[in-house]
Amino acid sequence: MPVEIDRLLEAAKTCLATEKTPALLMDKRLIKAKYEEFRTHFGQARVYYAVKSNPHPTIVTLLNGLGCDFEISSLGELQRLLSMGIPSPQITVGNPVKDPSLVKLAHDSGIGLTAFDSHSEIEKLAALAPGIRVGVRLTVPNDGSEWPLTKKFGVEADQAVELLVQAKKSGLRPVGIFFHVGSQCTLAGTWAKAIEKSWSVWQRTRKRGVELHMLNLGGGFPATYLKPIPTLGEIAKVIHDSLAAFFPKDTEVSIAPGRGLVGEAGVLAATVMAKAVRDGEQWLYLDVGVFNGLMEAVGGIKYRFVPSRNGPTRKWVLSGPTCDSFDVISNEVELPDLDVGERVYIPSAGAYTTAYASHFDGFPIPAVHFLE
Ligand SMILES: Cc1ncc(COP(=O)(O)O)c(C=O)c1O
Incomplete structure (x- = not known):
């Protein structure tokens, strides 16, 4: 895992500690560094940022x-x-x-x-x-x-x-x-x-x-x-x-x-809003899901989910908050037994998250914060 992703993850835990979730922290320095990396490797080429990504x-x-x-x-x-x-x-x-x-x-x-x-x-x-x-x-x-x-x-x-x-x-x-x-x-x-x-x-x-x-x-x-x-x-x-x-x-x-420029520069913070056991499976419901930020989770992007505290882990079905059964982020995520109100952080969420997000079912889209 590149060090800057873990550094940003730690920054998000601090910067977003008192912010409402879902929230997205974008690191301006990391975007700048990525742009400079593209410039270094593609000196002669024009770099067009794909605006759709964020x-x-x-x-x-x-x-x-x-x-x-x-x-x-x-x-x-x-x-x-x-x-x-x-x-x-x-x-x-x-x-x-x-x-x-x-x-x-x-x-x-x-x-x-x-x-x-x-x-x-x-x-x-x-x-x-x-x-x-x-x-x-x-x-x-x-x-x-x-x-x-x-x-x-x-x-x-x-x-x-x-x-x-x-x-x-x-x-x-x-x-x-x-x-x-x-x-x-x-x-x-x-x-x-x-x-x-x-x-x-x-x-x-x-x-x-x-x-x-x-x-x-x-x-x-x-x-x-x-x-x-x-x-x-x-x-x-x-x-x-x-x-x-x-x-x-x-x-x-x-x-x-798009993704290559801003993807790693964002961390999503989500909160556990509910838990349930269904047919022997443990379900964990976050306040961010397929409709309000994690659409790509159903199309092939495998995110990393980092709990705010460590402990013995088990398999969870990780779900979004809405009343639609399509709103399942992953059928198998290893996480500790988090309580309602505890947080999960999702690194590399700078691209195609807030850009796709809708207010479906009345749930808010992630507020965007910037790290200078
Ligand atoms: C025409 C075009 N250019 C650029 C991009 C950006 O691609 P990526 O985010 O993979 O860099 C896209 C993504 O859909 C695209 O459709």
């Missing part, structure tokens, strides 16, 4: 001050950034399926680059954002990803080439390729496969008279939860080696990390 204004302001760019997907995210004074050249729209209202505002406010992956999107962009620079979203392997993003987005190589050619004919400016290896990708080699596949599209597109110069490697950079993960340096080496093997030196490379 859109809190304090995080956007912090990253903007550090020189970071932003990747957005929706009208709401764009309005938020523009209202905060983020200049449009710092923003890209990574979502290949956009609401027309987003396309219109993006165009009107001078955003110059977006992803696409269908004829319908070409028509929409040609009508509402003529001349905009576009990159095709290519389907790539998601091997080793604990939160895969296959199927819903992207096209295979043949279709990618055709779409780029069609985009040019429709008056758009095709400039490159976007891909995403899946979130929480724990196999560095997956980026190498994706880069090689992108190169084949790049060459075939050139043969059809369309010259590309931009490659967006998306997110996928993992955060530490329970299992060891490759370091950013290890992933960056694989990426740089693959780029050097195929792509021209002057290719405009960009990345769009």
Whole structure:
């Protein structure tokens, strides 16, 4: 476990001691350190923060001050950034399926680059954002990803080439390729496969008279939860080696990390609100669950649960507070016999927690606190 995660965990126990739960403590210094780590390993690349992972204004302001760019997907995210004074050249729209209202505002406010992956999107962009620079979203392997993003987005190589050619004919400016290896990708080699596949599209597109110069490697950079993960340096080496093997030196490379930038910088604090025995199983109910912060627990992310006090442990079914039986965080967590009112801390909860949280059933979403 990286030392900074445990240090932040200890800080959360102190800083949130008298705060109501659920609460999320975000460490600004850790976000800054992560951003600098990305900068060190991806010196030439533009770093677009994937706002969806944690859109809190304090995080956007912090990253903007550090020189970071932003990747957005929706009208709401764009309005938020523009209202905060983020200049449009710092923003890209990574979502290949956009609401027309987003396309219109993006165009009107001078955003110059977006992803696409269908004829319908070409028509929409040609009508509402003529001349905009576009990159095709290519389907790539998601091997080793604990939160895969296959199927819903992207096209295979043949279709990618055709779409780029069609985009040019429709008056758009095709400039490159976007891909995403899946979130929480724990196999560095997956980026190498994706880069090689992108190169084949790049060459075939050139043969059809369309010259590309931009490659967006998306997110996928993992955060530490329970299992060891490759370091950013290890992933960056694989990426740089693959780029050097195929792509021209002057290719405009960009990345769009969300989880990798802010995931480890947050600790959630929850309180035990009830306990029960059902069919011989011990149930522990927290005031945070699937609907108000831990949605990813049902989709493949295995969080660490740290009790506020140690003692002999047993297996618990760990549940959220709502009256929905889908609201089960984990069917098997080892924890001591905590009392109602005692706390459980959840490290590496900075990404895709409050961003997903709803007020379903009247339960509050975690209040966000910052460590300077
Ligand atoms: C287009 C795009 N870019 C970047 C990201 C951020 O990915 P991650 O949080 O894995 O870094 C996502 C996540 O869904 C995405 O859809």
